[in-house]
Amino acid sequence: MTTAVVVGSGPNGLAAALTLAAAGLQVRVIEAADELGGGIRSSELTLPGLVHDECSGMHPLVLCSAFAERFDLAGAGLTWRWAPAEFAHPLDDGRGGVAVRSVSETAAGLGKGGPGWQHTFGPLTERFGTISQEFLQPVLHIPRHPLHLARFGAYAGLPATLLARRFRTPEAQALFTGVAVHSFRPLDTLASSAIGVALTTAAHAFGWPVAEGGSAAIRDAILARAAEHGVQFETGRRVTSLDELGGPDLVMLDTSPAAAARIAGDRMPRHVHRAYLRYRHGPGAFKVDFAVEGGVPWAHEGSRSAGTVHLGGGVKEMAAAERDVAAGRMPARPFVLVGQQYLADKTRSAGDVHPLYAYAHVPAGFTGDATEAITARIEQFAPGFRDRIRATYVRSTTQMSRHNANYVAGDIVTGANDAWQLVFRPRPAPDPYATGVPGVSLCSAATPPGAGAHGMCGYNAAQRALARL
Ligand SMILES: Cc1cc2nc3c(=O)[nH]c(=O)nc-3n(C[C@H](O)[C@H](O)[C@H](O)COP(=O)(O)OP(=O)(O)OC[C@H]3O[C@@H](n4cnc5c(N)ncnc54)[C@H](O)[C@@H]3O)c2cc1C
Numbered sequence: 001m002t003t004a005v006v007v008g009s010g011p012n013g014l015a016a017a018l019t020l021a022a023a024g025l026q027v028r029v030i031e032a033a034d035e036l037g038g039g040i041r042s043s044e045l046t047l048p049g050l051v052h053d054e055c056s057g058m059h060p061l062v063l064c065s066a067f068a069e070r071f072d073l074a075g076a077g078l079t080w081r082w083a084p085a086e087f088a089h090p091l092d093d094g095r096g097g098v099a100v101r102s103v104s105e106t107a108a109g110l111g112k113g114g115p116g117w118q119h120t121f122g123p124l125t126e127r128f129g130t131i132s133q134e135f136l137q138p139v140l141h142i143p144r145h146p147l148h149l150a151r152f153g154a155y156a157g158l159p160a161t162l163l164a165r166r167f168r169t170p171e172a173q174a175l176f177t178g179v180a181v182h183s184f185r186p187l188d189t190l191a192s193s194a195i196g197v198a199l200t201t202a203a204h205a206f207g208w209p210v211a212e213g214g215s216a217a218i219r220d221a222i223l224a225r226a227a228e229h230g231v232q233f234e235t236g237r238r239v240t241s242l243d244e245l246g247g248p249d250l251v252m253l254d255t256s257p258a259a260a261a262r263i264a265g266d267r268m269p270r271h272v273h274r275a276y277l278r279y280r281h282g283p284g285a286f287k288v289d290f291a292v293e294g295g296v297p298w299a300h301e302g303s304r305s306a307g308t309v310h311l312g313g314g315v316k317e318m319a320a321a322e323r324d325v326a327a328g329r330m331p332a333r334p335f336v337l338v339g340q341q342y343l344a345d346k347t348r349s350a351g352d353v354h355p356l357y358a359y360a361h362v363p364a365g366f367t368g369d370a371t372e373a374i375t376a377r378i379e380q381f382a383p384g385f386r387d388r389i390r391a392t393y394v395r396s397t398t399q400m401s402r403h404n405a406n407y408v409a410g411d412i413v414t415g416a417n418d419a420w421q422l423v424f425r426p427r428p429a430p431d432p433y434a435t436g437v438p439g440v441s442l443c444s445a446a447t448p449p450g451a452g453a454h455g456m457c458g459y460n461a462a463q464r465a466l467a468r469l
Pocket residue numbers: 007008009010011012013014030031032033036037038039040054055056057058059060237238239240254255256259285287359403404405406407412413414443444445446450451452453454457
């Protein structure tokens with residue numbers, strides 16, 4: 001029987017394992033941590049009964065993922081839940097912007113910024129089913145819908161600060177820019193709009209759902225499907241060399257490129273080894289989970305019903321903060337993403353005490369403590385927040401990479417999203433998953449289409465590996 005070993009059990013490792021097992025291979029997954037799931041884990045980090053997502057919280061791209069569709073994760077027990085609004089961006093004095101599922105309703109709430117929003121995201125949303133199929137695979141392919149892709153590319157290729165000008169009002173401009181900041185890169189650089197355009201359109205097309213019971217429910221659904229195909233698992237074992245794996249026909253590495261180079265050692269062609277060591281990582285994230293009594297008292301009404309709230313002030317302030325973190329300087333007022341998953345999923349709270357998820361963008365390997373900066377940012381837009389905190393759980397950049405070796409120096413998106421790496425990740429090659437070692441593939445978020453708990457890197461890598469086999 002053809003055998004495969006998958007190293008790492010993040011969403012991409014699990015997607016690769018399930019895809020190979022469904023093709024009839026005998027598959028074993030080896031995971032360094034004591035618990036399976038990588039970026040799709042949830043725990044009671046603060047108080048008993050409060051479910052916090054340890055890494056990924058919102059899942060805009062899962063509903064259009066060919067992997068989730070093919071393996072019917074909903075049929076394996078996964079239930080998606082949506083907050084009343086998808087995301088919001090408060091400004092001072094209770095002003096702000098809010099995005100709901102409907103483009104026209106969102107545009108109507110954005111005053112003079114509304115027409116630009118409607119004109120940009122209306123047509124993209126209508127075509128998002130086909131556009132997402134294009135960008136959830138390696139960039140270098142023959143597109144099936146070139147015109148749709150061209151429309152998406154025309155916006156995605158712009159600097160975010162430039163595209164934001166289309167939206168006219170400070171509220172609408174900040175609302176878009178807050179999503180563009182998910183790319184973790186300076187906002188005046190080429191293609192810094194790409195992730196913002198994709199995620200904003202996804203919000204209008206599918207919403208930004210959360211998994212009922214926590215993101216670990218996504219893992220559990222994949223594991224249920226994997227059990228149907230006899231996939232075996234081993235936890236608490238860090239793989240350091242291919243020699244440990246017993247010579248399977250296929251190896252899938254759900255690791256960073258540098259870790260893949262170390263694991264493959266001399267067997268990897270030198271040019272691939274060099275390229276993997278040169279692969280660039282982005283800035284870091286510093287995460288604080290709070291237990292909050294009575295929820296967050298946002299001054300901006302729209303933020304009270306949004307699953308995700310972006311805190312960064314206006315476009316200029318966000319651009320300056322992102323420039324700082326990219327240059328290795330900690331900004332006084334960093335960009336902070338707040339997740340209010342409990343608004344969508346009541347099972348995560350204990351009575352009126354709710355789990356709140358927040359992380360700041362910080363320089364790679366930041367060694368300071370950003371807890372106060374995050375708390376102060378929330379307090380800025382929600383006076384009285386501090387008084388409602390009942391417990392906190394902190395994960396610094398160092399702890400982030402100890403928790404998961406793929407998050408090098410706290411880089412939670414497994415690689416800088418600069419224009420080059422958006423197209424050629426992890427290196428320029430006809431098959432971006434191939435490592436140059438026969439039978440060995442890289443399948444982590446360092447490969448196309450990049451970060452997110454959609455499993456598409458693992459799914460694509462497994463399909464290519466099967467084709468080569
Ligand atoms: C704080 C945070 C917030 C995020 N928010 C979101 C979000 O809201 N939405 C979203 O879609 N994405 C989000 N992400 C990103 C998302 O979690 C990742 O992009 C995704 O998990 C990447 O999946 P992966 O399978 O490539 O790797 P990972 O999920 O990182 O998993 C890799 C696994 O491999 C294991 N491993 C590594 N090396 C070895 C080895 N040598 N031997 C054995 N095992 C090994 C690791 O322990 C880990 O379990 C977030 C991430 C973080 C940390």
